[in-house]
């Protein structure tokens with residue numbers, strides 16, 4: 001009874017071929033996945049204190065828009081980008097800085113002093129002077145920047 | 160379970176017949192040199208996979224080509240590996256295709272009825288060389304630039320139409336953004352399409368005719 005021979009030469013070589021094929025595929029496949037998703041996993045670069053202007057420009061009680069230029073790296077390209085923040089103070093000593101990017105889908109909000117509210121032009125989102133949502137689709141208040149004052153100059157933490 | 164799925168699929172696709180024709184066909188007594196074609200095929204797959212991956216970051220314009228290649232090798236995880244495989248694979252491919260051709264010559268396998276297999280092979284060789292020539296420019300560094308200046312000048316010594324060939328290759332009188340873009344287009348679209356169609360015909364003929372037996376002394 002020669003039938004009992006379980007694993008002959010032919011089967012062995014077949015299995016070996018599949019095995020080596022699987023090894024090579026994994027050897028290329030795993031680096032390939034890392035290669036494709038790699039840049040997406042990189043954490044944002046360290047944040048830095050950015051000088052945005054003088055405290056004297058902020059009127060008491062009125063959110064004032066400040067703009068600063070920052071350089072951002074995207075892939076192999078360095079871009080000059082504008083960073084904007086609304087700064088508000090009620091007493092000239094304590095400041096808050098709010099992002100002007102709507103928390104709904106990212107349009108720029110605008111302070112309308114007649115109404116004392118922020119309005120978003122895209123889907124009628126409305127925020128109060130502290131950035132809290134009053135109406136419309138935005139899911140949360142305007143984002144805040146950390147802010148500090150040194151020698152009458154305002155700095156926000158960003159990058 | 161797996162057996163039932165493959166049974167179900169075979170009933171509809173008839174894939175087993177195809178599998179048998181490709182992998183379970185009868186072959187004459189051969190030697191290791193008969194594997195050179197398969198080795199070239201393996202490298203072709205390697206070039207296709209790593210080449211597609213490179214296009215995810217590579218940008219074929221003079222202001223981005225060099226930086227995007229540096230980004231691949233320096234910043235992207237395993238980027239050095241993917242680019243290295245493509246780079247060395249390109250040279251290995253030329254060598255293997257050359258050796259495969261030699262084996263076909265030495266065994267006299269180009270003779271009747273395999274002339275067409277040989278002809279498709281000649282065009283495969285040209286395609287592989289074309290890949291090497293167009294790919295060499297893409298990193299857009301000094302070596303790439305000057306090698307392509309030289310390569311296009313060599314083409315320009317062709318009698319009568321040489322100057323015209325040079326202008327068509329460069330897309331103008333000088334090596335420029337136009338040259339880089341057309342080399343890229345040829346490298347990732349024209350040549351892969353040609354290579355794949357040629358390989359398909361080449362392998363169809365190898366399987367249809369069956370590979371040649373080793374020639375005997377006095378034949």
Ligand code: HEM
Nearest residue numbers: 193196197199200260268269276277280281283284370371
């Ligand atoms: C991308 C390049 C090429 C690939 C992937 C390729 C692939 C193959 C494969 C897998 C075979 C089966 C038998 C063997 O490996 O020896 C083969 C046979 C053959 N190749 Fe190629 N080949 C290439 C280039 C060439 C070139 C440049 C020539 C010659 C000009 C050529 C001429 C032939 C001939 C005549 C046969 C039939 C040999 C026989 O029946 O014994 N091939 N090729």
Ligand code: FES
Nearest residue numbers: 102104105120125
């Ligand atoms: S983006 Fe501001 S409300 Fe939709």
